Amino acid sequence: MQFWIIQGLNSLSLGGLLFLLSSGFSLIFGLMRLANLTHGAFFMLGTYFAAVALRSYEGLNIWVTAIGAGLIVAAIGGLFERLVLARLRTNPLGQVLVTLGMSFIISDACLMLWGGDSIPVPTPQSLQAPTRLFGFVFPTYRLVLVGCAAGAAIVLYVLMERTRLGAMIRAGVDDGQMARAVGIPVSRLFTLVFCLGAGIAGAGGVLGGPILSAYPGLDADMLPLALIVVILGGIGSLLGAFIGSFIIGFVYTFGTALFPELAYIILFLPMIFVIAFRPQGLFGRVLA
Amino acid sequence: MKISRRQFVGGIAGAGIANVTAPSLSFAAQSNDPIRVGLLAAKTGPLASGGIDMDLSLTMFLKERENTLAGRKVDLIVADTAGVPATARTKAQELVEKNNVHCIIGPLAAFEALAIADYLTEKEIPTLGVAAAEDMTQRHPSPWFVRLTSTSAQCAYPLAEYSAKELNYKKIVTIADDFAYGHEMCAGFQRAFEDNGGKIIQKIFTPLATPDYGSYVAQVKAADAIFLGTAGSNGFRFLRQFIEYGLKDKMAVIGGMTALDESVLRNMGDEALGILTTSWYSAELDNPLNKSFAPAFRKQFKYDPGFYAASTYVSGEVLEAALKATKGNVEDKKALMTAIRGSDAETVRGLIKFDEFGNAIGNVYIRKVSKIDGRLVNSVIKTYPDVTQFWTYDKAAFLKNPVYSRDYPPAKNLEP
DSSP states (O other): HHHHHHHHHHHHHHHHHHHHHHHHHHHHHHOOOOOOOTHHHHHHHHHHHHHHHHHSTTTTTTHHHHHHHHHHHHHHHHHHHTTTGGGTTTTTHHHHHHHHHHHHHHHHHHHHHHHHSSSSOOOGGGSSOOOOEETTEHHHHHHHHHHHHHHHHHHHHHHHHHSSHHHHHHHHHOOOHHHHHOOOHHHHHHHHHHHHHHHHHHHHHHHHHHOOOOTTTHHHHHHHHHHHHHHHOOTTOOHHHHHHHHHHHHHHHHHHOOOOOHHHHHHHHHHHHHHHHOOOSSSSSOOO | OOOOHHHHHHHHHHHHHHHHHHHHHOOOOOOOOOEEEEEEEOSTTHHHHHHHHHHHHHHHHHTTTTTTEEEEEEEEEEETTOOOOOHHHHHHHHIIIIIISSSEEOSSSSSHHHHHHHHHHTTTOEEEEOOOOOOTTTSSSTTTEEESSOOOTHHHHHHHHHHTTTTTOOOEEEESSSHHHHHHHHHHHHHHHHTTTOOEEEEEEESSOOOOOEEEEEETOOOOEEEEOOOOOOOHHHHHHHHHHTTTSSSSEEEEEETOOOOHHHTGGGGGGTEHHHHOOOOOOOSSHHHHHHHHHHHHSSSSHHHHHHHHHHHHHHHHHHHHHHTTOOOOOHHHHHHHHHHOOETTEEEEEEEEEEEEEEEEEEEEEETTTEEEEEEEEEEEEOOTTTTTTHHHHHHHOOOSSSSOOOOOOOOO
């Protein structure tokens, strides 16, 4: 019993982490049709900011750090989109290559700035004591992380479904050309969404920090996870990213616990099934 | 006889090529050319932490000697392998064929070392290796290769004996990265621990890219201790989660030679205190050479040297001893290799000798994380002298067995 409860909670916390990672990726992919391979690097930047900021300034709050890092990474993402990606609009393959190049630049810059050691991100003081429930122990921070992911999901949902901006983004996702024709500034939306996606990744990197630590190679570890979640959930679908994250969280956690030999492929199995039987993803729509 | 301009140019170019492709034919044994030493180190990518330390400490070693060994200038050529075997292979070739190096130090990871082993043997380049893959000095040794660190399992044996005999641990869980280094170290630990009456009740191997260690931490069975056979950031990340789940209060933590290396310790807090690990080095070693090396390194780079920094420093010391014996003659590669193998050098890790397979025989230290002057260090609590790669086992029988792996020797005491 304890096994199922603990691993269930583990699954939830991993799912929450994955949602913070992949929702931005999904947004960008949905609107811009761009597999942003810099996404893992944006996430890693957030983690490094957290590691450095929280170590240097005692008393700094992780939530403030998350917002700060989110803004900084969003700004970096915005600049990158404006200065580089915008020039390559007609060349989608070139765009993907450029995002890959950018991820190399960021990871090497991190290495130069912060060295090759793994740097821990301290767990917030108030959440360090493990939670004890019915005789079993679980890290409090992981529970809080699930709440963070749920909060982020609600905010994003409201933004996408209940605001004018969200309506414009959805219009752009459904039919970019038509949206342009009726006067929606799609190009500016691209920049905005790219900022937003990068910012969520940066903030997610901060919040994931206490579990993951900042280390060189974090970007490359995270990027495939974002891809898997988004392919599973459906491109451009926020709900898909949310459900997909938790499916992957459960499959991964229970898969590695029950069938350790399958640890390498367990993440890809659900994705393969989805691609075979429902190529648009669980919640993706078939585009006209 | 008149020499046309074309003949002259051709002759010079030909001489140049001959010099590049066949340096061993050079008759100028005592030439004034510098000794060219190649260092293969992963200075970018996930292994960068170790690779950078390898570069820093070897550079420091040479600088202390004003870039002169045995009376000859030394040129150090550092090549970045990025922790990728294919890159290591390209860089090794570049060092040999373009830079024309006389010997090579490194590389760090076993898969890099294996990728270049055959090439370096074919080219007959004396190599002072760091990587731990067992078979490089067991079933497939090369006359051109020595290892100054240890095999994967060499340092695990003493800790296994110590755990069983002095700490009276009965049951231990092992966890390591799922690749040869982790397999070999855990296999060696298991063998020695079970031969001393203990039981390995669970062996966990985690993929190199593991996003979340929570699911593994939650699987750990109740035991006296957990043995970390990890390297680099993964072990560190696992340990943090292990502590977050409150398990450190329930069982002891012990580790292999890289689990709580100085490079890991410098990023840890008091939660690491009391953990026992085993290695052929510690920045705290009390010998005259290390008493000057470790503080000097710390003064310059603001942190303690660990496994990686010590590995290239020891390489430098062994190379210097060999060059002194051959009076700086690096052109005779056979003689240089013989001198390296017979160097018996005093180093920062203590006296090391090489067995007939080229693997170091030297002290192994059991170390305990403690706090001195406000920083975490690995204090030596016990020394096992002159440990060989075969531990107490019979060499011939040892070599007849298959190489250590995930499933060999089989674990008979696993709990369901």
